[in-house]
Amino acid sequence: MVRCSFCDETLQQGTGKLYVTKEGKVLAFCSSKCDKNMLKLGRTAVKLKWTRFSQKSRKKKETK
Numbered sequence: 001m002v003r004c005s006f007c008d009e010t011l012q013q014g015t016g017k018l019y020v021t022k023e024g025k026v027l028a029f030c031s032s033k034c035d036k037n038m039l040k041l042g043r044t045a046v047k048l049k050w051t052r053f054s055q056k057s058r059k060k061k062e063t064k
Helices: 032-040 052-063
Strands: 017-020 026-029
Touching: 017 032, 026 032
Parallel strands: none
Antiparallel strands: 017 026
């Protein structure tokens, strides 16, 4: 299973969008929302509440 490069959601086979950078790195996106936030707007996933990266980091802060 492939995971979204932005929100860390698992993608089913045959869904989503693959993007290849000039350096040859392959990025997988589950939706156009993730695609636009990362590539066009330049946002980081940790700062957005709806991504799993943000949810994981908030849980770590609460347990400390």
